[in-house]
Amino acid sequence: MARYGMALDYKNCINCKACEVACKEENGVQLGADKHRIWVGVKDVEGLWPNISIASSTFEPSQCQQCENAPCQEVCPTQATHYAKGGIVMVDADKCILCSYCMEACPYDARYVKEDTMTVDKCTFCSDTRLLRGETTTACQATCPTKVRTFGDLDDPNSEISQLLSHRQHFTLKTHLGTKPKLFYMI
């Protein structure tokens, strides 16, 4: 049984958002700036011109952290949010009643309302599109100009992601919450 995760060489990110568009086209995410499964977090720069702090300007590519202890799953009253094959957190649109508890519970703000089905939607690691066809990369990984992402099976010691994480230092977001995210940011 696979346990899917993603390693991010986040320093490569130039905030071009190719990943965001690729995700939308691949997965039928609605157009509209407020509808997205993935995004790039940008901070306002510090300092006054011409002394801007370069270190203050970071780009943080992000999406659902595919937590092993997912708060969204815990609060879902209808079991719409569940752990699917490979440990991927999924939303069953047929069961979702749009109570939006999960959106409140998610510490990463990774969920939005899909207006055609009026249900909550989020990153699926392309499991119902690309992975279903036997492809081994997600849309965001494949298209990236600077190759930020590596998707793969954390339980397979020979997978690229396991190899990367075994020799590269990395951190997870909001680790203290105990959510056990499966997105790893490499230093």
Add this chain to the structure above:
Amino acid sequence: MKVEISRRKFLQGSVALSIIGGTSFSATKLLSEDEHDIGDMRIMTRTTNIKAEKVPFLCGMCVNKCAGFARVEKGVVVKLDPNPYFPKSRNMLCPRGNAGIQTLYDPDRLKYPMVRVGERGDGKFKRVTWDEAYHAILHGTDKFKGILQILDEEKDNRSTIGYCNGEGLSKEGFEELMGQKIGTPNYVDEISICLESVLGAYSATIGAYGEADMSNADFVIIAGANRAEAIITPDTMDMFKRSQGRGLKTIVLDPRFTNTAAKADRWYAVNPGTDLAFVLALTYVVFDENLYNKEFAKKYVVGYEDYKNHVLKNGYTPEWAEKITNIPAKEIYKTAREFMASEHPIYYQGRRSVFSKNDFQLRRAMGIFQGLSGNLDKKGGIVYGKKLTLPKEDMNAPMYGQAQDRFDKDGIAIFAGKTGSWIVFRNMVLEGKNPYPLRAMFMRKHNPLSGVPNTKKTKEFLKKMDLNVMIDILPSDTTMFCDVVLPEASYLERTSPVASYGGLEPAIVQRKASIKPLYECKTPEVIYKELAEQLTKPLWENTLKYDEDVQDDTKGMKTQELAKYYKENGFDLTEPWEKSVEEENKERIVKAFGEEAWKILDEKGVYYPNMKKYHKQLNPNEYQYYPEDKKNYTVKGDKIKVVANFKNLAKKGVDPMPTWKKEYEFSVPEGQFRLVTGRHAQFTQSGTTNNMALRDLIPTNYIWINKRVAEKRGINFGDKVEVKSSIGKIHIKAYPTEKIGPNQIFMLHGFGGSSQDMEMAYGNGGNDATIIEDKIEPVYGAAVMHETNVEVRKV
């Protein structure tokens, strides 16, 4: 196109809509003649696991030409994926590349030929058949004259017909039709509003523009180029994998803090237009402290002693440059020393519009500075690479006795001949300085109302013409000033002529049509062919009537002999399009590389010798295209030449060595601002401002204004301001930020469309061409984009 529900309204979130979801929508419905059937303005795609075709394409969303595979499910393009075989784009597509589907299925596309029935500029057209459109081009209507009448009145002076074209794979065919076959020299294109002086100066200095080997460089100065936001492959991809303490030290010069600056080790907020003083000061340090590669300079740098004397004698010290550039002297010393101490330093050539009058000299100075490091023609340096040769098709161009030379030479030192100068060409016509009339413009994939500084003058110029013809995919601002409009197939609907891309890892690429042309659109080559078929006989008759050379030649000929003469001397305009693009591609590739090569190219979209052997996947993200020892790092050897003192330039009135002049200094009257412009990875000029997916990323263009200055003027984020120059004004929203200096403002180029038929682009943001003064640099006559001062006030 008329729609029930405005796409604008949808964006405001006020309308609930049904969704057209991927393969659940039917292609026939989308293409229906009854526009209301579409129902919703959004084309959403979602891939499924049904059997799909994967068609290799070359992206047409910008000029870079990345390779991809289009996923086609039931005749609908549902996803564009990167192509892992092309060494130049290395398995990636940028946001625009991904959003190509939205351009293909843009509801505002030009769908059928149209003929103007209203006045120029008011957008009133009548739908016609292709035959009727060609007939109107030839004979005109009650609203405008046709080409035949014009050439009759002008006694077959072909030069009275002008034409222009934007960058792309079908550009050559249009040049063949208009320039060589119809026979006019009066051609302008994107070069003179883009990177003309960059290409020219690098060729004059190091022999070529070259390629920066960013995979192996260890120090790069990137000045006035913005690779994080203006993506060029493979540079962008290679640079940012190694920046920020990972092997490639990066120094950025830019008036504003860009995404490239955010990835740099150091950013210098250089005053606009003063980079040349910075490079001269670097050079001063290097000569003064003897830091340059003496052996290389002695052998390969022509006139380096002259240049050394010139730089030292003129006192181009860092202290001198500090006052001009706004970069502290100690930083200039540090940068010069670090550059020369590095093993593989690159002063990045940049690839962008001409910003200031001194651009040619700036590029020369950069090229020479690179030469002084000796880091040329080798791994980690600026390299020359190789190109795979494709067989050329013979072209039988006729000679027209009545045609005259082009005239746009006013104020230009080195006349570039083929592509001319947009500004000089247009302005000379407006000022009546052309020695013979210019009466028609044939335009393709080009939007000068947005691209050429001074929109008002471009409008006047177009209004002066007797006939304007446009071939394009969207109803651009310029289209509104045309008489006949021909709808072209977009890049995903056409097979394009094969192209060869040179460099470290050269390859040949082919764009294949993913789907058939939508609506009544036709591929460019079919349009050229049909236009040629319609024009060839009537124009030949006109030549017989007026061309004395031809009359002499054909005196007393019988019909059959005359027909032979017409064919043999190239007057048959249709001859270049006897074969289809598909046939011609196959023929050329098989001839040069054999049947097997064609099979590979046709299937994978890419071919280079030994591809099967060389191409390997290294990990999920990376591929090897050529093995290390087969990359073309060194190709020139002892033939390399860097020209520091270019004596012949003096004969043309151009400084033979880069020299600073007082007039280059940055100055802005109190209370005013210098306008700087640029582009972004998320859209390409005016061509993509109607794209729904990209609009999510950049909804409009803002004016960047220094936060403290904005505060003093009571300008907050989103406030509407008027930006006014000596030639015009625009309204645009404000973005106060510390990322720009107090007497400068910045805006993205390409917004502020005036064509009401492009719903998303219309009136969205400001068009910089309306306010950028039409000034040229003196060497080639290229437009300078950053020499305009403006006033800003809240409205």
